[in-house]
Amino acid sequence: MEIIKPHTKIDFVGKIKYALILSWVLILIGIASAVVKGGYTYGIDFRGGILFQMKFLKPVSAPEVRQALKEMGVAAGAVQNFGSESENEYLINIEKTVEDLEQFSEKVREHFIAKFGKDSFEMRRTEIVGPKVGKDLRQRALMAVALSCIGMLVYMWFRFEFRFGLGAVLGLVHDVLITLGALSITNTPIDLPVVAALLTIVGYSVNDTIIVCDRIRENMPKMTREKLGNIINISVNQTLSRTILTVGTVFMATLALYLFGGGVIHDFAFCMLVGTITGTYSSIYVACPVVIFWEKLFAPKRKGRR
């Protein structure tokens, strides 16, 4: 079976202008969403606070849970269904940083016991993260993302050329920005697993770029008469089927994770889904334009050296 027939000739390079517009629009929408909402939503890991996951053994509706929390002075937005509504399972996010968190969580538990009865619910998960730890983790997460980007740049520079490295890194910055935008639009909180997904995207986004760049590098000495734009076009076409296939299999596995992996891993899988798609797109439409642009910028020098 073949999805992409051999000798396919799609003019990728000719459409760079539109692609750039599309990329910027997507990135700006994502940033605008974050600005309008006053920053990204952070999960408990990064902002600190209390998270409960409780499953009621009898039907208890979300408004009832909200009411119970309101009596404790907790905002109503804190309650979320976990899984389908009929399961009576809720995630409760409490953003408190001043009071003694441990004590407060105990108070909430006691209040729920008083209100709903002692054995009416099961506390499936309790997480308490102090503000100090949250801040610490936030810094370390940023550091990890930044360092791994630099790591990619150095690796690509070492294995290929600086311009490919630059292309790859701009590509993955593009992917991370768009994924962050998607997180903001869908109100998905950024927590540790999501950062894990972002870092995986950083690593995986480079994969497709490598496939394309590898071919460009292989073709360059063979096609000395062709313009760089044409070489890139030919290379992208030649590698198109493997690009689509490799992303396809990862996408399939991630989709299974997204649909069947359960609530704990849901946001992680969502992030990966967005990231794999933009990762493929960016290896063609971010990395390659950068290489061309670089060539235009420094071409005279190169000729001089030859």
Place this chain on the structure above:
Amino acid sequence: MMKNLKWRAILFAVINLVAVVYLLPTFVKMPSWWEDYLPSEKISLGLDLQGGMHLILGVETEKAVENTVERYSSDLEELLFNEKIPFDHVKKIGKDRLELQIVDPAAKDKAGRVLDEKFSVMKKIKVQDTSDGVIYILGLDKREIDHIKKSAVEQALETIRNRIDQFGVAEPTIQLQGEDRILIQLPGIKDPKRALDLIGKTALLEFKIVDDENSLDDALKGKVPPDDEVLYQREVNRETGEVKKVPYLLKRKTLLTGDRLVDAQVRIDSQFNEPYVAISFDDRGAKMFEKITEKYVNKRLAIVLDNNVYSAPVIKEKIAGGHAQITGRFSPEEARDLAIVLRAGSLPAPVIILEKRTVGPSLGQDSIQQGIRAMLIGSAAVILFMIVYYKWSGMVANFALVLNIVLLLAALAGFRATLTVPGLAGIVLTIGMAVDANVLIYERIREEMRSGKTLKACIDTGYSRAFLTIMDSNLTTIIAAIFLFQFGTGPVKGFAITLTIGLIANMFTAVAVTRVIFDYFVIERRIKTLSI
């Protein structure tokens, strides 16, 4: 070439056999002879999969420094007293400094000498002559402060380890994290709150005398005598759960602390059938206790734990032998936990909870089921796709995929790595990425076949050309995973580990193993066409 192929096949078969040997104990109950000679490690599940409590405690090391300086303060008073140097006061200023004022300026030389020779733990920062005598400001140098902080953390770690050991938790993790943090993981714990109380309690046991000479009522109104303090006894009504606080006016000076304890045991009071904790002191503690009870006969001796009064019985007579008891309407669990913390000793400084995560066992079960379901559906989709797209060669890739997962799981068991919820996601992701290598190779082979080369040449070029790309792409993902490992906490680390091991195993299964299969069919069976 053929011989070479045979050896490669044997080598790979052995590697895979070893992997299966490592993996079996996780899934099947092994007979005892197996456990004697062969690896019997099981894949260990993270707290998020088996339930339990994850804690990060911060040791308030500043407080340890303060406590030490306070102790030095009374040491200094005693020293000056023994050396017969009259002084006005010794008091703590700020967190880590002492101010000493001696009355007689003529004693300055002697005081200076005594301080240098017998109180060298603190250095003179300032000496000031005033009309009322000489004022010394003494301080700790940075190295000493660091030392106090470091040993406070070490001692806290040791004490907590002791407490948890005595409490009885299977396979706890207790380790230092950074400079002043302690990471604790208690898998499968049933009563997290009780465990937390036990671990987090400072458990500073102090004996103080109740001040009957001054009025408690005045003190409660804010007029606390300078050498006194007000502490409370918490009385919980077992039926209604109501908490009553009974105030006590105590002399501030601590007469004896729990440092001198050698044992603490739960006993049952025969009269009221209530548990109490019997404590015994070491020789020096016993003598001190005897002296105290002799001196303060007919007064009340308050037993104070972490600034809570437990009881304040009247001393009827001098108590020799170094035995005492702590009563306080305990439940059996409370008495048992109290005995444990007293035996294990007090923490050198209070600890605060920085992070606490508890997962119930049922949620872990659900996560395992959902993870396995996602894994099965994900692999089914990928396997089906490979067969449809590459037919026979797809089957070869699928075989490699299964081997990849077997190796990954075996490595998890062998390295005693922990499988977490994100770790399961890492396995699913590995399934998706594993066949990438085969796709790269096969697409290259197809491309070569179009140029009309022989099958063997096509396979050779396909593998050699694709190999570098595969290595590059796996390595970049591994680099990102390493940064993730550096940054992450438990569950996320599990993800970084499975992904990294998965991709390393992938280089072996998807490239080396499939090559042997192709070579076998091309060289041995001399096939001329390839179903790809």
